Amino acid sequence: MENRNNVKERELVVVGGGPAGMAAALSAYENGVRDILLIERDQYLGGILNQCIHPGFGLRYFRENLTGPEYADRFIKKISAVPSIEISLKSYAVNLTAGRYLAYIKPGKMEEVKAKAIIMATGCRERTREMVHIAGTRPAGIYPAGLAQKMINLEGWLPGREVVIVGSGDIGLIMARRFTLEGAKVKAVIEIQKTSRGLIRNVVQCLEDFGIPLYFSHKISRIHGRDRVEKVEVVEVDDSFNEKPQTRFEITCDTVLMSVGLIPENELIELAGVAIDKKTNTPVSAEVNKTSVPGIFVCGNSFKIYDLVDGVTYDSAKAGKMAAEYLKGLK
Amino acid sequence: MMRNWYDVAIIGGGITGASIARELSRYRLKIVLLEKEVELAFGVSKSNSGIIHPGTQNPPDSLKGKLCVRGNLLTRKIAGELGVDFKEVGELIVIFNEDERPRLLQIKNEAETLGVPGLKIVDRKWLDEHEPNLSREVIAALYAPTAGIISPYRMVYDLAENAVKNGVQIFLGHKVIGITKEAGNLRLNVAVSSGEEPRGRACRQAGSLAGSECTFRSRFVVNAAGLFADEVSALAGVNDFKIRPRKGEEFLLDKKKEHLTNHIIFPLPTKTSKGILVIKTSDGNPMIGPTAQEIDDKNDLSTSDDGLSKVIEGARKMIPTIDGNDIIAYFAGLRPVAGDDFIIRREEKVPGFINVAGIQSPGLTAAPAVALMAVELLKKSGLRLAKKWLFKKHRHPSVHLFADLFSKTRELIKKNPSYGEIVCRCEMVSAKEVRDAIRRGARTLDGIKFRTRAQAGRCHGGFCTIRIIKIMHEELGIPYTEITKRGNGSEVVRGVRE
Amino acid sequence: MIKKITCIECPQGCQLEVNVEEGRVIGLTGNKCPKGDVYGRQEITDPRRVLSSTVLAKGLEIKMVPVRTDKPVPKSKMFAVMEEIKKIRLTRPVAVGDVIIANVLGSDANVAASREVGP
Ligand SMILES: Cc1cc2nc3c(=O)[nH]c(=O)nc-3n(C[C@H](O)[C@H](O)[C@H](O)COP(=O)(O)OP(=O)(O)OC[C@H]3O[C@@H](n4cnc5c(N)ncnc54)[C@H](O)[C@@H]3O)c2cc1C
Ligand SMILES: Cc1cc2nc3c(=O)[nH]c(=O)nc-3n(C[C@H](O)[C@H](O)[C@H](O)COP(=O)(O)OP(=O)(O)OC[C@H]3O[C@@H](n4cnc5c(N)ncnc54)[C@H](O)[C@@H]3O)c2cc1C
Ligand code: SF4
Numbered sequence: 007m008e009n010r011n012n013v014k015e016r017e018l019v020v021v022g023g024g025p026a027g028m029a030a031a032l033s034a035y036e037n038g039v040r041d042i043l044l045i046e047r048d049q050y051l052g053g054i055l056n057q058c059i060h061p062g063f064g065l066r067y068f069r070e071n072l073t074g075p076e077y078a079d080r081f082i083k084k085i086s087a088v089p090s091i092e093i094s095l096k097s098y099a100v101n102l103t104a105g106r107y108l109a110y111i112k113p114g115k116m117e118e119v120k121a122k123a124i125i126m127a128t129g130c131r132e133r134t135r136e137m138v139h140i141a142g143t144r145p146a147g148i149y150p151a152g153l154a155q156k157m158i159n160l161e162g163w164l165p166g167r168e169v170v171i172v173g174s175g176d177i178g179l180i181m182a183r184r185f186t187l188e189g190a191k192v193k194a195v196i197e198i199q200k201t202s203r204g205l206i207r208n209v210v211q212c213l214e215d216f217g218i219p220l221y222f223s224h225k226i227s228r229i230h231g232r233d234r235v236e237k238v239e240v241v242e243v244d245d246s247f248n249e250k251p252q253t254r255f256e257i258t259c260d261t262v263l264m265s266v267g268l269i270p271e272n273e274l275i276e277l278a279g280v281a282i283d284k285k286t287n288t289p290v291s292a293e294v295n296k297t298s299v300p301g302i303f304v305c306g307n308s309f310k311i312y313d314l315v316d317g318v319t320y321d322s323a324k325a326g327k328m329a330a331e332y333l334k335g336l337k
Numbered sequence: 338m339m340r341n342w343y344d345v346a347i348i349g350g351g352i353t354g355a356s357i358a359r360e361l362s363r364y365r366l367k368i369v370l371l372e373k374e375v376e377l378a379f380g381v382s383k384s385n386s387g388i389i390h391p392g393t394q395n396p397p398d399s400l401k402g403k404l405c406v407r408g409n410l411l412t413r414k415i416a417g418e419l420g421v422d423f424k425e426v427g428e429l430i431v432i433f434n435e436d437e438r439p440r441l442l443q444i445k446n447e448a449e450t451l452g453v454p455g456l457k458i459v460d461r462k463w464l465d466e467h468e469p470n471l472s473r474e475v476i477a478a479l480y481a482p483t484a485g486i487i488s489p490y491r492m493v494y495d496l497a498e499n500a501v502k503n504g505v506q507i508f509l510g511h512k513v514i515g516i517t518k519e520a521g522n523l524r525l526n527v528a529v530s531s532g533e534e535p536r537g538r539a540c541r542q543a544g545s546l547a548g549s550e551c552t553f554r555s556r557f558v559v560n561a562a563g564l565f566a567d568e569v570s571a572l573a574g575v576n577d578f579k580i581r582p583r584k585g586e587e588f589l590l591d592k593k594k595e596h597l598t599n600h601i602i603f604p605l606p607t608k609t610s611k612g613i614l615v616i617k618t619s620d621g622n623p624m625i626g627p628t629a630q631e632i633d634d635k636n637d638l639s640t641s642d643d644g645l646s647k648v649i650e651g652a653r654k655m656i657p658t659i660d661g662n663d664i665i666a667y668f669a670g671l672r673p674v675a676g677d678d679f680i681i682r683r684e685e686k687v688p689g690f691i692n693v694a695g696i697q698s699p700g701l702t703a704a705p706a707v708a709l710m711a712v713e714l715l716k717k718s719g720l721r722l723a724k725k726w727l728f729k730k731h732r733h734p735s736v737h738l739f740a741d742l743f744s745k746t747r748e749l750i751k752k753n754p755s756y757g758e759i760v761c762r763c764e765m766v767s768a769k770e771v772r773d774a775i776r777r778g779a780r781t782l783d784g785i786k787f788r789t790r791a792q793a794g795r796c797h798g799g800f801c802t803i804r805i806i807k808i809m810h811e812e813l814g815i816p817y818t819e820i821t822k823r824g825n826g827s828e829v830v831r832g833v834r835e
Numbered sequence: 836m837i838k839k840i841t842c843i844e845c846p847q848g849c850q851l852e853v854n855v856e857e858g859r860v861i862g863l864t865g866n867k868c869p870k871g872d873v874y875g876r877q878e879i880t881d882p883r884r885v886l887s888s889t890v891l892a893k894g895l896e897i898k899m900v901p902v903r904t905d906k907p908v909p910k911s912k913m914f915a916v917m918e919e920i921k922k923i924r925l926t927r928p929v930a931v932g933d934v935i936i937a938n939v940l941g942s943d944a945n946v947a948a949s950r951e952v953g954p
Contacts, residue, residue, distance in 0.1 A: 047759065059901035059949065060887045065845050075889055075901045075950035081952075098759045101743070109743065114754035116747045134797040136666050143923050144668065146782075146822035148827050150799045159889055161803060162834035162899045163817060187888060187917050206848035209840045211884060215910065232636060234825030260831070285662075314846065330544045689926070834891050834899070 012200045019039035019108055019121035020327055021099045021274070024053020025305020025315050026322040027127035031091050033326030034125070039333060040090045043119065045097040045110055050301050051085070052078035053129055054288040054307075055315065058154045059181055062207075066316035077315060088094040099128075104299055122336060123301045123329045126275055127322060130268040130307040131176075135229075137209035138266050140172075140187050142228040147235035151177040151265040155184065156170040164188055164260025170238050171195045176313070180264025196240055198247060200224045205313075226262070227254070234261050270308045277319040278302060286310075303329050346525055346555035347713065348513050348569055350374070351382035353696050354561035355496040356680065357707035359415075361490060362503035364727045365602045366720075369553060370497070370505060376784045378493035379484040380563040382701065383787065384638070386587065386616050386627060386676070389485035390699040391428065394606045399449040399724070401679050402770035404710065406451050406694055411705035416487060419495040420734025422619050428484035429468060429474040430826060431460070431655055438788070439481050440605055442590030448481070468657050488619045488703050489786040498777060499732045503725070504805040507781075510547070512826075516558065516573040516690070523689055525553040530825060533646055534561070542621035557715055558687045564635045564673045564696035573687045578694065580681055581634050582671035583659040585627025586644035587616075589666040591795055595621040602655045613651025615659070620790060625652035625659065625720035627670065636770055638669045665795045671699040672675050683714050735777070735788070736765050760808070761795020771805055775812045783823040785809070806830070840878055842871040847944070851875045860928050866902055883907030886916055887913055890923040890935060896953045900925055906944040 015069035018039050020031045023046030031044045050056060055063070058074030065071060068080070085091055094112065101109040106121045149157075149165055154179065157163040169189050171178045174197040182192045195213060200222050202209050213220050221240065227249060228239040244255035270287050274279075280288040281298040288310055289297040297306045305325035306318045345361055347354045350372030358370045367420055374380065379699050389412050395402030399433040413549065416423035440566025445456050459480045464471055485609050501507060517524045529549050544572045562569040567580040590597070602615040610629035618624050645667070674697030691714050693707060700707070717721055722747045738746055738756055757770035766789045774788040782798075784793055792798035792805065806820050821827040836856070842849040847867055853875045854862035877883060885907050885953045886928040908916055916939050923935060929948040936946040 056950070057887060059903070061885050061903060062846075071844075071885070073903050076903075079949075079951060096758075098762075100759070100765065111750060111757045113757045113761060114750065115751050115757060116743075118667075131796045134665075134799065136664060136797060137662075139645055139661070139664065139667075141639065141645070142643045146827040147609035150797075153799050153802060156803060157830070159901065160897070160899055162889065162891060163830045164834075165830060167831050187886075187913070205846050207843035207846065211843050215884070227637075227642075230639075232638075233821075233823070234828065240894075260899050279379070320876060326634050328914045335917055833891075 013107065013118045013120050013262070015119050016119050017333055018043070018123050020044045020125045020127060021108070021120055022046065022053065022127035022129060022306070022308070023048070023051040023093070023095070024127060024129050024136070024306060025078065025081060025318050026057060026129070026308070027125070028085050029319045029322035030125045030305050030326040032081070032088070032331070033323035034330050035088055035104045035326075036092055037327045037330035039330050042091045043052055043094060044085070045092055045094045045099060047096065047098040049094070049096055051082045051093070054152070056174070057159045058180075059159050060184075061181045064098060065317050066314070074315075076260065084200055088134055091242050099274055104279045107299055110319060123303070123332050125303045125305060126272070126308055126330055127273045127304075128207065128274065128308045130270050130311060131267055132264070133267040135262070135264050138172075138264075140229055141224055143231055145229070145231040145234050145236075147231070147260050148262045148264065151181045151263045154263055155181055157296070158184055158188060164190060166190060166259075168193060168259040169261040170226070170257055170259045171265055173197060173261045173265035173267070174202040174204050174209070174220060175206050175265045178263060179204045179208040181265070183216065183232055184217050186216045192216070194218070194240070195220045196224050197222050197224055198243060199223070225249070229262060235262055238262060243319050246279040257323050268307065268311045270311065272308055275299075275302060275304065294321055295328055307319065340481065343547045343555040344720065345369075345555065345557045346371065346523075346553055347561055349380070349561035349563055349566070350377040350497065350507065350509070351380045351494070351561065351563050352378070352493050352496075352704045353563070353693055353707055354559075355500065356704040357559055357561060357693070357711050358505045358507075359496045359500040359503070359710040360705070360712050362500045362505050365723045365725055368505045369555065370500070370507045371479045371511045371525070371527060371553070372507070373530070375510050375780055375821070377497050377507070377509070378490040378777070378787065379783070379823060381670055382493050382563075383490050384487055384587070384668045385585075385601050385698070385701055386614065387486055387489045387614060387618055387626065387701070388601060388699075389423065390702045391431065391448070391481040391483040391501060392451050392453040393428070393444055393448040393456070393479070393481050394611050395447070395451065397447045397700075400681065400701060401697075403822060404679065404706040406453055407706035408699070408703040409485070412485070412487065412702065413706055415496070416492070418730045419499055419598055419732045421487060421492050421495050422670040423485055423487050424619060425483065425485045425657070426600055426617050427482045428603060429478040429480055430605065431471065431478040432605060433474050435476070436453060437605055441477070444606075445479050451669050453483065456480065456511055459625070468602070470597060470658055472655055472657050474558070475655065481555055482686060486601070486617050486619045487701075493787060494778065495732055499729070501523055503727050510532075513569060513572065514550075516569070518687065519554070522554050522556045523558045523687070525555065525558065527551050527553060542622075552672075553701060555609045557691065557718065557720055559691045559711055559715070561693045561696070563696065564671055566673065566692065567675065570692055570694060573684070573690050574592045575684045575686060575690070575692065578675045580635075580673045580675050580695065581673045582632050582637070582670055583697070584630045584632050584671055586640045586648060586669045587626030587667065588645065588648055588664050589618070590623045590625070590663040591665050592621045594623050594626045594663055595698075597623045597659070599654060604651070604655065613648055615652050615656050620793070621831055622665070623822050626831060632671070635671065638671070639806070640667050640669050644669075649732075666793070666797065668746070679707070681714070683718055685750070689718060691718070735773060736770065738765060738770060759791075760804045761791035761794065763796050763800070764790040766791040766801070766807060767786045768804070771808050772812055773811065781821050781823050782806075782829065786828065796820070802829075838879060840875060842866060842874050844870045844874050853879050855879055882910040884913060886913055888917060888920045890920055890925050892909060892925045892952065894926055894954070895918055895928060900929065900952050901949045902946050903949045904939065904944040905947050908942045908944045910938065912940055916942070916946070920946060
């Protein structure tokens with residue numbers, strides 16, 4: 007990055023305006039930091055919570071059963087009331103250096119700041135069909151479950167009418183119910199493990215309530231269809247995940263949802279030279295929120311994948327405090 | 338002049354047809370290109386290794402060998418004119434024991450007979466220095482410095498765009514279903530599957546409506562129909578060859594592994610294929626593959642568990658650090674094989690009909706030389722070639738936000754705010770680039786992916802698909818439910834609350 | 836008769852054993868907290884669920900406005916409530932908690948906005 011002379015200096019920059027980023031920024035403020043910039047690439051704060059319209063959030067933190075948007079709303083109100091936290095929306099962080107120069111793009115300009123401390127709260131992305139190597143064709147109709155969630159809940163689009171879900175993680179379960187309520191037929195959830203990866207309560211209220219079959223120790227071995235998904239092949243696996251060929255059967259469907267895990271999004275700090283565990287894509291770290299580069303902190307789903315938002319909020323508040331202490335130490 | 342009457346009609350909008358179209362557009366001719374798919378390059382030319390081969394691994398007396406060597410030279414020139422990224426990375430054909438050395442030397446001799454420049458046998462010491470991740474088991478290699486890489490579909494799009502600029506007409510969604518002889522010309526019956534375009538763009542679609550049939554008349558017809566060239570040829574009454582698809586499965590690795598190798602790595606070739614390779618691609622992602630399997634179904638583009646394990650095994654033999662967990666995408670392509678060599682000839686039985694068939698590997702490399710040969714055959718058949726006084730050989734290259742330095746990015750965004758709106762996070766593609774791609778002819782999600790790389794990164798469209806669909810809806814003025822991945826039948830959204 | 840059900844009130848997912856005689860609950864074990872007791876009895880006699888969905892907005896800053904029922908609605912009425920929700924065209928800005936359909940299908944529950952949406 008050239009032109010370093012006209013770069014603005016900031017005490018603390020927080021990247022990501024989901025529950026993690028908001029909790030971190032608020033706690034940094036509560037711990038004395040008075041110059042905070044929070045950047046968020048979306049048009050709204052709230053992160054993934056905006057598309058999680060189902061209840062089940064905040065049981066620990068607020069002792070209430072809130073939906074995702076309601077949980078977000080409480081933090082959005084709180085953070086918007088703090089003048090020392092500058093919020094920059096539609097702002098996409100694109101580069102970060104070990105010296106904590108951060109470049110971000112917003113419509114019409116590219117900005118650069120030099121931050122004394124940085125907290126990354128960039129969330130995660132979904133694992134894809136390609137990462138679990140399902141054989142077969144590549145037609146339309148194969149979606150990561152979170153993408154389908156966004157299509158239905160934020161855009162009002164129905165991505166498919168006959169659905170098979172791969173993986174019994176919470177997102178997949180929640181989407182089974184959501185598709186059913188929207189009038190689609192969810193034909194099965196296929197889980198390669200012997201037990202559900204999601205919470206039992208979601209198995210009950212998202213599958214059992216609607217009579218959706220859940221196959222344990224099964225996998226999708228092949229996807230068929232030239233233009234749009236036409237059917238999938240399903241097969242039982244043994245304890246070492248080898249297929250039992252004689253158990254193979256087919257399910258016709260026009261949609262396959264992939265709910266096979268999340269990967270922390272850490273490409274920016276990788277650019278800055280932060281040590282990353284190649285297997286989990288998380289920062290190599292002895293302590294929650296810390297990284298190998300002083301002054302760069304990571305929290306929320308980009309530090310590790312959390313099941314519940316309450317944990318994200320508690321831990322991210324610690325990140326805000328850590329950054330505040332780090333900044334005090336510099337003085 | 339009559340509407341739908343042409344000097345030359347080209348059937349097929351892959352690399353072969355697009356190269357011929359652009360080559361012919363230098364002359365004062367009325368030219369049409371007919372493609373059955375909704376976009377160009379949706380046949381074999383979209384799924385291959387993207388290697389501009391130097392010309393090694395071909396029998397010295399083969400047509401494909403000669404055209405490959407010539408094509409390698411011509412591709413550089415054309416890529417330069419069109420602003421397509423061509424990188425000369427060089428290739429290594431590696432051997433693991435002394436028994437393999439005679440075969441390697443034979444390959445070197447044969448390639449030198451064909452005129453491949455700069456070949457040399459390199460030893461372990463050279464390899465340690467230049468290709469550090471190579472297996473310790475490799476004892477020597479044949480180094481061919483002129484091997485290059487290119488984006489195959491972008492080459493097709495840019496050739497076609499330039500051809501259109503020079504007067505060629507392109508009709509998409511137009512499938513040739515009948516060819517008949519008439520006095521002095523050939524009549525093509527065409528089934529139309531794409532409706533009229535809402536707006537005139539670089540590649541204009543026909544004024545005919547979806548579901549209808551129409552006729553084109555042309556003095557000369559060039560059959561460049563890839564996998565279906567045998568069927569198209571049979572329509573004209575020439576059915577002395579059959580195309581057998583030979584499937585190749587390929588697996589792309591995360592861009593983070595860009596520097597896995599410095600060269601394209603080959604094992605010794607077998608009789609039917611060049612073997613499993615470790616490939617560099619013009620977008621940075623390394624690729625491993627392809628397999629080679631004879632199949633019957635020309636529509637079978639599925640990949641298999643077996644293919645995956647074969648490819649990983651083959652690739653790891655040469656580069657042991659390759660990890661299956663780095664795979665972010667995969668696909669299969671079908672080589673249109675009709676015997677051992679290309680079939681490029683005038684058909685005496687059907688005057689004016691020229692077959693350019695059996696364009697298997699290295700058809701991408703050979704394309705510009707194939708085009709010259711096709712033009713030569715047309716001339717011999719009586720086509721008068723008068724050069725236009727102005728042939729616009731250059732093309733205004735597409736902008737890629739992060740292809741250049743940050744300083745340039747800043748300028749771009751200042752000039753057009755829409756560059757500041759990131760659509761695809763993995764490949765850093767802006768809304769402006771997606772809009773440009775649509776204005777240059779993209780009609781489908783795949784078409785946008787091939788042109789801009791949006792959706793081609795590690796998250797596979799998880800982030801950008803919705804944004805792209807909204808831009809397509811806006812630019813093309815079509816409902817969400819009609820937006821497709823790659824043409825009719827591949828709609829992505831099944832219903833909309835409105 | 837002992838009926839085994841899973842409490843869905845929180846992520847613990849306690850396995851409840853409900854002793855039912857002639858449709859009446861006469862005993863309940865397995866709950867780690869009082870909420871489980873309430874849930875178990877309700878589930879046997881009149882199962883209910885909180886329903887969340889979206890309503891279509893016209894002329895507001897976002898297209899789909901998330902909504903939820905403020906109380907659980909009878910399980911058997913979930914699809915009927917969905918139909919009511921789908922009929923709505925929301926044209927006025929809302930705050931979290933604003934009632935969009937009062938006493939939906941006589942269930943005693945309101946359908947309320949769960950996100951603040953401006954014009
Ligand atoms: C489908 C689903 C269902 C869930 N259900 C429940 C539940 O029932 N109960 C519960 O408690 N928890 C649930 N969770 C978990 C919980 O919601 C998440 O763990 C939590 O929201 C993660 O918060 P975060 O801030 O780390 O990430 P996110 O919410 O993803 O926020 C990350 C933010 O960073 C922004 N960002 C990323 N990169 C950049 C960049 N380069 N520049 C600028 N901004 C950037 C993003 O736009 C986003 O706003 C669920 C999660 C999902 C996905
Ligand atoms: C796995 C694999 C790897 C390869 N790697 C390389 C490589 O690294 N380097 C290299 O040089 N070559 C490579 N090749 C070969 C190369 O891809 C092909 O030779 C080349 O793409 C063929 O182009 P084409 O234009 O002849 O065929 P296509 O691209 O198939 O074009 C033919 C077009 O005709 C259309 N069509 C068919 N029938 C009709 C009809 N009736 N009416 C109208 N249109 C019709 C089709 O839709 C299609 O678009 C590889 C091939 C494969 C399969
Ligand atoms: S009984 Fe209490 S602790 Fe157990 S699942 Fe129900 S609410 Fe949670």
